[in-house]
Amino acid sequence: MGASEFALFFSVKEAVKGVKVMEWIQQLINGVSLGSIYALIALGYTMVYGIIKLINFAHGDVFMIGGFIGFYAMVRWDMGFIPALLLAMILCAVFGVIIERVAYKRLRNSTRIAALITAIGVSLLIEYTVVFFRGAQPEGYPDLFVEKNITILGVQISKTSILILAVSIVLMLLLQFIVQKTKIGKAMRAVSHDADAARLMGINVDNTISATFAIGSALAGAAGVIFGVYYTKVDPFMGIIPGLKAFVAAVLGGIGIIPGAMVGGMLLGVVETFVSALGFSLWRDAAAFIILILILIFRPEGIFGKNTREKV
Amino acid sequence: MLKVDDIDVYYGNIQALKGLSLEVNEGEIVTLIGANGAGKSTLLQTLSGLQKPKRGSVEYLGESIAGKAAQSIVKAGISHVPEGRRVFANLSVEENLDLGAYLRKDKEGIAKDLAHVYELFPRLLERKKQQSGTLSGGEQQMLAMGRAIMAKPKLLLLDEPSMGLAPLMVQNIFTIIETINKEGTTILLVEQNAHMALSVANRAYVLETGKIVLAGTAKELQESDEVRAAYLGGL
Numbered sequence: 001m002g003a004s005e006f007a008l009f010f011s012v013k014e015a016v017k018g019v020k021v022m023e024w025i026q027q028l029i030n031g032v033s034l035g036s037i038y039a040l041i042a043l044g045y046t047m048v049y050g051i052i053k054l055i056n057f058a059h060g061d062v063f064m065i066g067g068f069i070g071f072y073a074m075v076r077w078d079m080g081f082i083p084a085l086l087l088a089m090i091l092c093a094v095f096g097v098i099i100e101r102v103a104y105k106r107l108r109n110s111t112r113i114a115a116l117i118t119a120i121g122v123s124l125l126i127e128y129t130v131v132f133f134r135g136a137q138p139e140g141y142p143d144l145f146v147e148k149n150i151t152i153l154g155v156q157i158s159k160t161s162i163l164i165l166a167v168s169i170v171l172m173l174l175l176q177f178i179v180q181k182t183k184i185g186k187a188m189r190a191v192s193h194d195a196d197a198a199r200l201m202g203i204n205v206d207n208t209i210s211a212t213f214a215i216g217s218a219l220a221g222a223a224g225v226i227f228g229v230y231y232t233k234v235d236p237f238m239g240i241i242p243g244l245k246a247f248v249a250a251v252l253g254g255i256g257i258i259p260g261a262m263v264g265g266m267l268l269g270v271v272e273t274f275v276s277a278l279g280f281s282l283w284r285d286a287a288a289f290i291i292l293i294l295i296l297i298f299r300p301e302g303i304f305g306k307n308t309r310e311k312v
Numbered sequence: 313m314l315k316v317d318d319i320d321v322y323y324g325n326i327q328a329l330k331g332l333s334l335e336v337n338e339g340e341i342v343t344l345i346g347a348n349g350a351g352k353s354t355l356l357q358t359l360s361g362l363q364k365p366k367r368g369s370v371e372y373l374g375e376s377i378a379g380k381a382a383q384s385i386v387k388a389g390i391s392h393v394p395e396g397r398r399v400f401a402n403l404s405v406e407e408n409l410d411l412g413a414y415l416r417k418d419k420e421g422i423a424k425d426l427a428h429v430y431e432l433f434p435r436l437l438e439r440k441k442q443q444s445g446t447l448s449g450g451e452q453q454m455l456a457m458g459r460a461i462m463a464k465p466k467l468l469l470l471d472e473p474s475m476g477l478a479p480l481m482v483q484n485i486f487t488i489i490e491t492i493n494k495e496g497t498t499i500l501l502v503e504q505n506a507h508m509a510l511s512v513a514n515r516a517y518v519l520e521t522g523k524i525v526l527a528g529t530a531k532e533l534q535e536s537d538e539v540r541a542a543y544l545g546g547l
């Protein structure tokens with residue numbers, strides 16, 4: 001260990017000592033709730049990758065659109081949080097299917113790089129279309145709670161965190177139910193494993209892929225709204241960084257693996273929050289990318305992945 | 313029941329089937345034998361809608377099905393058990409069987425057929441909650457066949473069901489093929505194991521590089537010198 005590492009080690013140790021247990025619990029809850037936003041976005045990345053092997057770089061922009069729909073619904077049209085959330089999910093689902101049908105469907109048999117470039121193009125198109133119609137300025141989200149925190153067993157927790165966590169957990173349970181128990185969920189798993197064999201069952205592969213985009217985009221839409229609630233603002237480029245982080249979360253969990261995206265997202269949220277809590281808030285965004293580099297070097301298949309998995 | 317007339321099928325510029333014709337009558341077991349690369353799988357894929365013929369016609373129960381989507385062909389009553397089983401490894405045995413009945417809505421009929429599949433293949437019942445990727449090759453073949461039966465087909469297409477299986481398992485699979493046929497399902501059986509295939513079939517075709525070169529009753533082909541020399545190891 002060199003001198004500078006020593007210094008870093010001690011400053012981390014000092015920082016850890018400075019934060020009390022209760023505060024740690026608080027930070028953990030904050031981390032998990034932030035992480036659940038990443039997880040919701042990561043699920044769409046991972047489901048789409050699982051079924052058509054495409055990294056949908058426009059996914060972060062669907063998230064952004066969700067954030068704006070939530071804003072307009074709550075501020076301009078006076079809707080409550082839950083109706084706004086549902087509206088954002090429905091419209092994003094439709095939007096996701098349109099993107100898939102217009103931009104990606106015809107590229108199914110072309111090279112991966114062509115599809116990837118298209119995805120980046122779609123991403124830019126969405127961002128600048130939003131800027132064109134309403135400008136690049138941010139919009140402020142309303143405060144949902146007058147009293148910001150509640151105290152449970154001596155731990156102060158922000159109500160926003162609890163709300164985000166509750167919404168995410170409900171959506172993830174719902175997703176698990178759809179994927180594991182319903183007919184369309186089984187079809188999605190079948191198509192992601194072997195599309196031709198799925199055709200032989202009479203499964204309509206195109207519709208199944210669209211359903212995957214619809215579900216993934218609805219989750220991103222929901223994430224956009226709760227992100228707006230968490231950070232209290234939305235802007236046309238808000239999807240870029242969370243989108244990249246969610247991508248990291250998906251890779252961390254093992255791309256294509258649904259529980260992997262959930263765990264990867266939560267883990268990333270906790271790591272980021274702890275990095276900030278320790279006083280390294282400037283390193284917060286870097287944490288995700290350091291994790292990405294480490295995972296690509298040491299375990300490219302991700303936490304839940306089998307080591308035979310193909311990489312982009 | 314099935315009438316294939318003079319079809320050409322291409323992969324890009326490579327022609328895999330060259331003016332192929334054959335017929336399958338209701339209630340029969342018809343086998344198509346031929347070496348690796350002859351075009352057997354291509355034919356089955358064309359029948360089930362995964363490949364489209366460039367020329368020629370495919371008639372099933374009096375209707376043209378050439379170039380139709382796989383979905384509507386399954387609905388019309390043709391089920392295809394593909395080469396290499398292609399079970400959904402990430403799904404359980406029972407989920408695979410459920411997917412076999414994907415287009416059916418008759419809950420009672422499905423439950424009855426599921427019970428029947430488990431009767432035909434008791435091993436699948438024992439392993440119904442197991443991930444199908446963990447099954448042995450023979451069990452996966454059973455699952456692939458059970459899954460196809462769940463669609464309640466009138467015509468079952470089997471692509472090399474004996475491939476890679478131990479002799480005892482091959483026996484077992486062929487016995488079940490005969491049972492399925494006796495229960496009323498017509499079968500088109502593709503095999504490299506000509507010996508086994510000819511022993512269960514009524515009629516047979518021999519395919520070489522995309523063309524039918526011989527046709528006849530199974531008995532005739534078993535006795536033909538060409539077939540003996542080329543496919544029965546001179547037995």
Ligand SMILES: Nc1ncnc2c1ncn2[C@@H]1O[C@H](COP(=O)(O)OP(=O)(O)O)[C@@H](O)[C@H]1O
Binds near residue numbers: 348355
């Ligand atoms: N997906 C494919 N792309 C290009 N050529 C193919 C493809 N599948 C099969 N072929 C070619 O078509 C011919 C027939 O193949 P196939 O139908 O698989 O034969 P068989 O089932 O009798 O072994 C072979 O020459 C094979 O190389």
Ligand SMILES: [Mg+2]
Binds near residue numbers: 349352354395471
């Ligand atoms: Mg073959």
